[in-house]
Amino acid sequence: MKCWAVYQVPESLRLLGHLDLMRSMQRVLRRSGLPIKYSQGFNPHVQMSLAAPKPVGMAGENELMEFTLTEPLPREAVKEAIQKALPEVMALKGLILRDDKAAALPALVRMASYRVDFYGKPPFSARQLSDFLSQTEIPAVKTTKKGKRSYDMRPLIMQAELKGQSLHCTLSLWEGGACRCDDFLEQLCRFAGVSEAPQVIYTRVRLLDKKAKPLDSYADC
Amino acid sequence: MLTNEQNQQLERLLDSVQKAVRYLGGEMNQRYKPEASFGFAFCFPDTYEVGMSHLGMKILYRILNDLDDVRCERVFMPAVDMADGLRREGIPLFSLETRSPLKDFPLIGFTLQYEMSFTCVLEMLSLGGVAALSKARKESDPIVLAGGPSAANPEPLTPFIDAFLLGDGEESVVEVTQLVKALREKGETRENILFALSQIEGVYVPRFYEAVYNEDGTIRSFGPIREGVPPVVRRRIYLDFENAPYPEKMIVPYTQIVHDRVALEVMRGCTRGCRFCQAGYIYRPVRERSPKRVMELAESLISSSGYEELSITSLSTGDYTGLAELVAGLNKRFQNRRVALSLPSLRVDGSLKETLEETGQVRKGGLTFAAEAGTQRLRDVINKGVTEDDLITAVSDAFSSGYAGIKIYFMTSLPTETYEDLDGIAALAALVRQTYFNLPKASRPGGLRINISTSTFVPKPFTPFQWCGQDAPQVIEEKQRYLREKLRMKGLAFRWNDWQQSRMEAAISRGDRRMGAVIYEAWKLGCRLDSWTEHFNYERWQEAFQKVGVDIAFYANRERSYDEILPWDFIDMGVTKDFLRKENEKAKAGVTTPDCRQGCRGCGLQRLEGVCT
Numbered sequence A: 001m002k003c004w005a006v007y008q009v010p011e012s013l014r015l016l017g018h019l020d021l022m023r024s025m026q027r028v029l030r031r032s033g034l035p036i037k038y039s040q041g042f043n044p045h046v047q048m049s050l051a052a053p054k055p056v057g058m059a060g061e062n063e064l065m066e067f068t069l070t071e072p073l074p075r076e077a078v079k080e081a082i083q084k085a086l087p088e089v090m091a092l093k094g095l096i097l098r099d100d101k102a103a104a105l106p107a108l109v110r111m112a113s114y115r116v117d118f119y120g121k122p123p124f125s126a127r128q129l130s131d132f133l134s135q136t137e138i139p140a141v142k143t144t145k146k147g148k149r150s151y152d153m154r155p156l157i158m159q160a161e162l163k164g165q166s167l168h169c170t171l172s173l174w175e176g177g178a179c180r181c182d183d184f185l186e187q188l189c190r191f192a193g194v195s196e197a198p199q200v201i202y203t204r205v206r207l208l209d210k211k212a213k214p215l216d217s218y219a220d221c
Numbered sequence B: 001m002l003t004n005e006q007n008q009q010l011e012r013l014l015d016s017v018q019k020a021v022r023y024l025g026g027e028m029n030q031r032y033k034p035e036a037s038f039g040f041a042f043c044f045p046d047t048y049e050v051g052m053s054h055l056g057m058k059i060l061y062r063i064l065n066d067l068d069d070v071r072c073e074r075v076f077m078p079a080v081d082m083a084d085g086l087r088r089e090g091i092p093l094f095s096l097e098t099r100s101p102l103k104d105f106p107l108i109g110f111t112l113q114y115e116m117s118f119t120c121v122l123e124m125l126s127l128g129g130v131a132a133l134s135k136a137r138k139e140s141d142p143i144v145l146a147g148g149p150s151a152a153n154p155e156p157l158t159p160f161i162d163a164f165l166l167g168d169g170e171e172s173v174v175e176v177t178q179l180v181k182a183l184r185e186k187g188e189t190r191e192n193i194l195f196a197l198s199q200i201e202g203v204y205v206p207r208f209y210e211a212v213y214n215e216d217g218t219i220r221s222f223g224p225i226r227e228g229v230p231p232v233v234r235r236r237i238y239l240d241f242e243n244a245p246y247p248e249k250m251i252v253p254y255t256q257i258v259h260d261r262v263a264l265e266v267m268r269g270c271t272r273g274c275r276f277c278q279a280g281y282i283y284r285p286v287r288e289r290s291p292k293r294v295m296e297l298a299e300s301l302i303s304s305s306g307y308e309e310l311s312i313t314s315l316s317t318g319d320y321t322g323l324a325e326l327v328a329g330l331n332k333r334f335q336n337r338r339v340a341l342s343l344p345s346l347r348v349d350g351s352l353k354e355t356l357e358e359t360g361q362v363r364k365g366g367l368t369f370a371a372e373a374g375t376q377r378l379r380d381v382i383n384k385g386v387t388e389d390d391l392i393t394a395v396s397d398a399f400s401s402g403y404a405g406i407k408i409y410f411m412t413s414l415p416t417e418t419y420e421d422l423d424g425i426a427a428l429a430a431l432v433r434q435t436y437f438n439l440p441k442a443s444r445p446g447g448l449r450i451n452i453s454t455s456t457f458v459p460k461p462f463t464p465f466q467w468c469g470q471d472a473p474q475v476i477e478e479k480q481r482y483l484r485e486k487l488r489m490k491g492l493a494f495r496w497n498d499w500q501q502s503r504m505e506a507a508i509s510r511g512d513r514r515m516g517a518v519i520y521e522a523w524k525l526g527c528r529l530d531s532w533t534e535h536f537n538y539e540r541w542q543e544a545f546q547k548v549g550v551d552i553a554f555y556a557n558r559e560r561s562y563d564e565i566l567p568w569d570f571i572d573m574g575v576t577k578d579f580l581r582k583e584n585e586k587a588k589a590g591v592t593t594p595d596c597r598q599g600c601r602g603c604g605l606q607r608l609e610g611v612c613t
């Protein structure tokens, strides 16, 4: 039985890196006492995957992990076991039961919605934001392991708006094209002529599929 | 707690430092008790990864947090980038649980595991807004405690610590905490509180004692200067080891730490009597947990942590009664749960083969053997009851059980060591290598890796070698060079420690009160995290010694006479000075003392009623 656990990475743990989170979630599953499926081999480990790597510095409101149980169990029992095994500061927000043959979780992720909270007022106006978005092309450079690469950021931005003290946006996130939230903010600030990088807290609010449907709202199957 | 503004600054700082996960807290099984009124800041004078690997801290963390109304929170030494950042931004060093500044805790306790962490004590206090010097603390300032093995000789830290807890802390830490809490609530003065603490067994309050020195720098007299303060402080020994509280729900860090596994202490103390080993004397008598209790603890530790590895720890795990049986039991219970078992500090003369077969089916890492010295003569001097045959049998067992990585550990510059003993190390290494090649190809693993590693002997208080001088730096260097030449062999790697750190350790660990000024000066000059080779700076330490006018050699290299008053003589460790002296004489004569499991050797513990039976 395949399961998706929807959990929260609170702001206080936003600096957790992907590998640390992976290891920690594996231990959550081990602690849960649930009949978790292990990989074969000499050094067996818990079979699980996270929907998408969590960038260091980012909190997550609806993060997901996928794991498999070797025998079916009632949803409430699984939920309770996972909740108990999670550190107190992390909350379990939901559990989705998936068919064993359903697509693997990471393959479904296409985009993510984010919230950027500023300490104080956002350093640009709603007007500047809409001007930024009305460009047909946003040339940007990303540094990868192989060096610097230029790309057009515009098609990777699905949506962005200012709400109060926060910037909300939806950005592409898959191998076909991904835009980092901090890169987006940097471009936007540069466009608006902001000289000093603002202090912010990044939160990944939801992970979305290709129809922009949140993965955490999937029904059981 | 930090102010909003400080919190915001801290968030910015955390964004910019390396491995910020060290400073976040919020781990599984963390105790969060913001409602408890009395705060105890448990400080480990090294980084998070090192401190979180330490068992003693976890034991006391649990005991203190089990008290109503007490919240025990963790504070670690920040890495250099964070320490500098905190200072620059004016953010006080804080606890992980509630982000409270160190200075807001009525009690602060340091655990001292090695001397080279001493400057971190000063640095942490200072970063936390607490005066580093005890005498500069004001009436309502925190009371600063310290304990742990490196408090065995507390004298070098006397200027900074208000009260030391000597020996096992399980009971004394509770007594001290409750007393301070009660007296603080009553509004007692600091001086009165400290006096009251001095009345608790095992507690040493340095301000009530004074040392007078001879012209040659040795101690003329030492004793209390206030009526009612005990002239001799006896270490606490916690005897009900079987039922001792254990951190059954240990904190599970998010990030990888040095010992990233469950540590299960099956036994405390060691009776082998290796003459260089301080732990072998200051943790007597041997106390074992029953296999039944160990199994119980293992169960709750594994299920509450989710760890993949369980390590059975003690000073000498091979001596644990029924080890093979325990290992088999643990394997049986945890195999399906994919828990690997590891057994550090195995002795080479135990029933290794069985044990290896039992653990071998789970995970094969490297194996470490402590040979300590290269010849039988020198092993007799240090009372390391291991023969060449023991070692070769053990190594051969290890090879045929599938271990290809073998580490053999030696100490150099041991008392009476000659170049023949160094030749012995090389000969032994060659023999180990030969043992591997003598095995038929089919019954040995591929990829032989022999690691020979040496460290420089550091004479320690409360050992038979406490009177010895350490080799001078040139002698150590010459010996290391010699060994390097001798150990050029294929399939073999040689690692040694630089002498500088060992020399400082030798000076500080047997220092008297005047060493405090040196530590203070060294810290002022920027020394911190001295146990990290990349941060240790010998020149700065030299400068500190010079500035204070203290001679390193006086402490590190001078041979002390039996009638000299040693700085730690006023502490009753259980083992008597007389016994240590006899052991030192036997060492010089190359006479061994067998393990006292086979008969009491009269080390001194027999004087204390009900302690060693």
Ligand code: SF4
Pocket (backbone or CB within 6 Å): B271, B284, B285, B286, B596, B597, B599, B600, B601, B602, B603, B604, B605, B606, B612, B613
């Ligand atoms: S009192 Fe005797 S049996 Fe006990 S630790 Fe000392 S020598 Fe060993």
